[in-house]
Amino acid sequence: MNLDPELDLVLAREIAAPRELIFECWTQERHIPNFFVPKPHKVTSCKIDLRVGGAFNTTFDVEGNEMANNGVWLEIVPNEKLVFTDTYSEGWKPAAEPFMTAILLLEDLGNGRCKYTAIARHRSKETAESHKAMGFYDGWGTVVSQLEAYAQGLK
Secondary structure: OOOOOOOOEEEEEEEOOHHHHHHHHHHHOOHHOOOOOOOOOOEEEEOOOOOOOOEEEEEEEEOOEEEEOOOEEEEEEEOOEEEEEEOOOOOOOOOOOOOOOEEEEEEEOOOEEEEEEEEEEEEEEHHHHHHHHHHHHHHHHHHHHHHHHHHHHHH
């Protein structure tokens, strides 16, 4: 993958959960509230229509403020890759202020482990810098840790 250090933020980690289970957690509505935002924040609703162009909508409660995040799936490779964006919402309706496209890569490492790579791709250097300043690495790192712990409880 051709990464642009000015536009792409990358978080990669080995986690103690099989990629099939991580893929399931990312693609089923019942799992998303258990890991998707750093605690104590929480997901209050989720809609997943797992197909290219299908909805990937979440609503968060962050310190009493409700934040809607609507998007669509751009690419789905079972157990290997998920790509979604907030540039469009369901029905390919353009967003007024798109923020990023996320790319999630899962690589089997054997023995119930996988390499988890999350890429946040931005439209401009300024948006990427803003995301970094908002705490991309800490926030997305916390989400990966929560996901790993949650997935281990499902095994």
